Amino acid sequence: MFIAVSSVILIAIAVGLVRAIRGPSLYDRVLAANMIGTLTVLMVAILGFMTGRPEFLDIALVYVLISFVSTLAVLRVHNPGAGTTASSVKGSGEQ
Amino acid sequence: MENLINDVLLGLLMITGFAIVRMKSLLGVTMLTSIYSLLSASLFVVLDAVDVALTEAAIGAGIATVLMVATVALTTDEEKVPRHTPLLPLLVVMATGAALIYGTLDMPHHGDPLAPAHRYVADSYLHDSPVEIGVPNVVTSVLASYRGYDTLGEVTVIFTAAAGVLALLGYRTRGRNIEAAGIRKQVVLRVIAKLFFPLILLFALYVQFHGDYGPGGGFQAGVIFATGFILYALAFGLGTAQRLIPSQLLRILAAAGVLIYAAVGLESMLLGGKFLEYRVLADDPIAGQHLGILLIELGVGITVASVMLIIYYGFVSRRH
Amino acid sequence: MDMVLAVLSWSCLLGGAIFLLIGALGVLRFPDFYTRLHAVSVCDTLGAGLVLAGLMLQGGFSLVTVKLLLMFYFMMFTGPTAVHALAQAAMQGKLQAVVDEHEPE
Structure with missing residues (x-):
């Protein structure tokens, strides 16, 4: 059963990889990387159970925190002015 | 089963590697390297190398991505087109690759208990560490x-x-x-x-x-x-x-x-x-x-x- | 009791796997970035949540379950926040959405 779930996760990772390669925009790639991050967390958790060593979950926990920060970093470092213009341009930003 | 996961992950790593080479946008490359390191960390977990996996997770997927994006932000997003033909570098890379593949032929098989890595210091580390140092890891x-x-x-x-x-x-x-x-x-x-x-x-x-x-x-x-x-x-x-x-x-x-x-x-x-x-x-x-x-x-x-x-x-x- | 737990946990895991698959399919097939965000959210919340719930039932009352709960808690915050930040960044990056020209009556 773990096998079924982990193969589904692998398939989903492969699909995410296709999206990351095809793009077309940078945001799609960040999105795909973010999704693969989530899937890797699940994969590591399930592998821990599969090999009977669930203490591996520490790694999965690190992943959750780290991949989140790196996603944010890509967005903020890439365009640091974010937030200054948007709400006026689009009119529908956060109010 | 673990071998299968192993193979699939290695295949995905290879695809990612080729995509990294082909891609021109450097931020896109950064995202792909981040994916690459996520995949290799899962591979390390499959191989039971949890400490390495933890390091890869923290450094490869986290800090390295952040620092690379910061670097790209300092320079430019587009890869420079090389002025000379890539023929010579290709030859060098192919020769090195061939030498490396030739080198793997002499390596012990995957999981061979008689491999040198398992016979000398590793053995004594595993046996003596609980007595000498007393740390579980x-x-x-x-x-x-x-x-x-x-x-x-x-x-x-x-x-x-x-x-x-x-x-x-x-x-x-x-x-x-x-x-x-x-x-x-x-x-x-x-x-x-x-x-x-x-x-x-x-x-x-x-x-x-x-x-x-x-x-x-x-x-x-x-x-x-x-x-x-x-x-x-x-x-x-x-x-x-x-x-x-x-x-x-x-x-x-x-x-x-x-x-x-x-x-x-x-x-x-x-x-x-x-x-x-x-x-x-x-x-x-x-x-x-x-x-x-x-x-x-x-x-x-x-x-x-x-x-x-x-x-x-x-x-x-x-x-x- | 064990039987019930096993059935529950496997159905959670299976359900999670199905949602992961649906999300992945959406990421691949949806026409533009903004719609793909929805698909990723399915993965991040429902898919991941169900898989973790299934694992928690497997773990029983132990430190493992506590760690899984922590992961669940973190994921419920990080996933939506990351997607939100992405959507905002894309808006500021003037990424155009694909709009269907033929509005239904």
Whole structure:
């Protein structure tokens, strides 16, 4: 059963990889990387159970925190002015 | 089954590798390398190398991505088209690749119990470590005690990296809060950052001090610690982060970590042992080993965390 | 009791796997970035949540379950926040959405 779930996760990772390669925009790639991050967390958790060593979950926990920060970093470092213009341009930003 | 997962992950790694070579946008490449490191970390978990997986997760997918994006932000997003033909480099790469593949032919088979790696020191590490050092995680005892010299060298290398970045880039000690204006509007990010900042630091401490028992240790904990502060800097601006933990302090801390490590070595010499021979540090040799490992891991953690932050500050403050 | 737990946990895991698959399919097939965000959210919340719930039932009352709960808690915050930040960044980057010209009556 773990096998079924982990193969589904692998398939989903492969699909995410296709999206990351095809793009077309940078945001799609960040999105795909973010999704693969989530899937890797699940994969590591399930592998821990599969090999009977669930203490591996520490790694999965690190992943959750780290991949989140790196996603944010890509967005903020890439365009640091974010937030200054948007709400006026689009009119529908956060109010 | 694990072999199958292994093969699939290796296949995905290969595809990612080719895509990285083909892609022209450098930020896209950065995202792909981040995916690459996520995949290889899963591979390490499959191979049961949890400490490596933890390191890859913290460094490859986290800090490396952040620093690469910061670098791209300093330069340009487009890959430069090489002016000369790629024929010669291709030949060199193919010759090297052929030599490497030829080299693998002589390697022992996957999982061969008679492979040299399993026969000499590895055996004695695995057998003697519970008696000599008494730390459940053998990786920690090898890294921090048996190979303490190597690790001291590694920490010094990391420290040198920070010195290099400082010498090349330098930075304004008090970054201007240019982002701050925009950040006020990012309510969601700020609330979440406030919620997560202490949790990440707490988790870093757990990884730091739990390294004797499970995957973890100074390197990983230092990186996680730095990631926490990077999250803070992302949410509240570089200037605010620099008020929280000033660059001057970071420079002192980066040096202090290496010094703590070396001081433990000197202390064990003063107490009549050899350099980095921890068992003389306490009355009981096992307690001495524990104390020594705890202290040097602390030194490693402090240096790694402050070096990562120094590099991050250096790259990001350069932009404005 | 064990039987019930096993059935519950496997159905959670299976359900999670199905949602992961749906999300992945959406990421691949949806026409533009903004619609793909929805698909990723399915993965991040429902898919991941169900898989973790299934694992928690397997773990029983132990430190493992506590760690899984922590992961669940973190994921419920990080996923939506990351997607939100992405959407905002894309808006500021002037990424155009694909709009269907033929509005239904």
